[in-house]
Amino acid sequence: MSEESKKSLVPHFVIAAIVLAIVLAVVFWPAEPEPVIIAPVEPVIEPIVEPIVEPIIEAPPVIFIPEVVEQQPEPEIIPEPEPLDTSDGTVKTKLLALSDYEAFARLLIDEALLERFVIMTNTLADENLADNNRVLVQPEKPFRTYRQADKEWIDPASFKRYVPYVEVFESLETESLLQLYQEYKPAIEKIFSEISSPSDSFDEKLEEAIDVLLNTPEVPFPVEVYSDSVMYKFADKQLESLTAPQKQLLRTGPENMRRIKTKLREIKETL
Structure with a gap:
């Protein structure tokens, strides 16, 4: 019990002790043979116990500190992109x-x-040529051959008709070309989804198409050919067994093919 609690019970103990003393005096007082005149009992004056006033501890004043609200930046309004043209x-x-x-x-x-x-691109990746879906027009000058020792050979003059195409291809800045490709990627993928299976990826098809051309073998020139009344074919069976895109690249000539492959490797590395 705390000291303060003990102090608060002191008045009650004093009063109880006085009452108990009076009761004992009445009950155990010795009996006299003769009547006894009992003098009047003076009133018991209870001591006045002043109440203990506990000190009032005032709580410290509450100091109101205004909450600092951090200024939030206004949300940036991002304009909706314009539809792709x-x-x-x-x-x-x-x-x-x-x-x-x-x-x-x-x-x-x-x-x-x-x-x-x-x-x-999709047709090229499948090792075929899309004659009806060319991006560039065909050369105006025809494919030429010459005869020597009773054999027919590709005329090096035929290689010149591909020079403008190669020069344009080399002039395209690769980074800018791929940025333009990324810009039109959503439209390209939408078109691709209409002609391919859902599991196919156009990026993979593009790399496959590049690899088809890069895998074209280097062969010594001149190259012997023969005509079957419809088109020219390679006399060498190994060359004739190449894919249609690879045989077309061979017909551009060794120098043009080298320049085309160099640009294709650059594009593939950037991809």
Whole structure:
């Protein structure tokens, strides 16, 4: 019990002791044979016990500290992107901006450029040629051969007709070309999804198409060919067994093929 509790019970103990003393005196007082005149009992005056006043401890004043509210920056309003312009005119303009060669405009087909690019890439990855979906026009000059020792050979003059295409291809800045590819990626993937299975990836198809061309073997020239009344074929059975894209790359000539492969490797590494 605490000291304060003991102090608060002192008045009650004093009163109880006085009452108990009176009761004992009455009960155990010795009996006299003769009547006894009991003098009047003086009133018991209870001592006045002043109440113990516990000190009032005032609580410390509450100091109000205003809460500092951190100023939140206003949310940045991001404008919605403008819809992608996939029109042939816009696509062609952006492609032409990647090269300084005026010949590029004459070589580029104006119709359905994105669709042609997707179909051509997908067909090339499957080791075929998409003759009806070319991105570039065909050379105006015909394929030429010459005869020697009763055999027919590819005329090196035929290689010159591919030089404008190679020069335009080399002039395309690779980083800018791939940025344009990423810009039109949503439209390209949408077109690709319509002609492929859901598990196919256009990025993978693009790399496969590049690999098909890079795997074209280097062969010594001149190269012997023969005609079957419809088209020219390679006299060497190993060359004739190559894929259609690889045989087409061989027909561009050794120097053009070397330059094309160099650019393709650069694009593949950047991809």
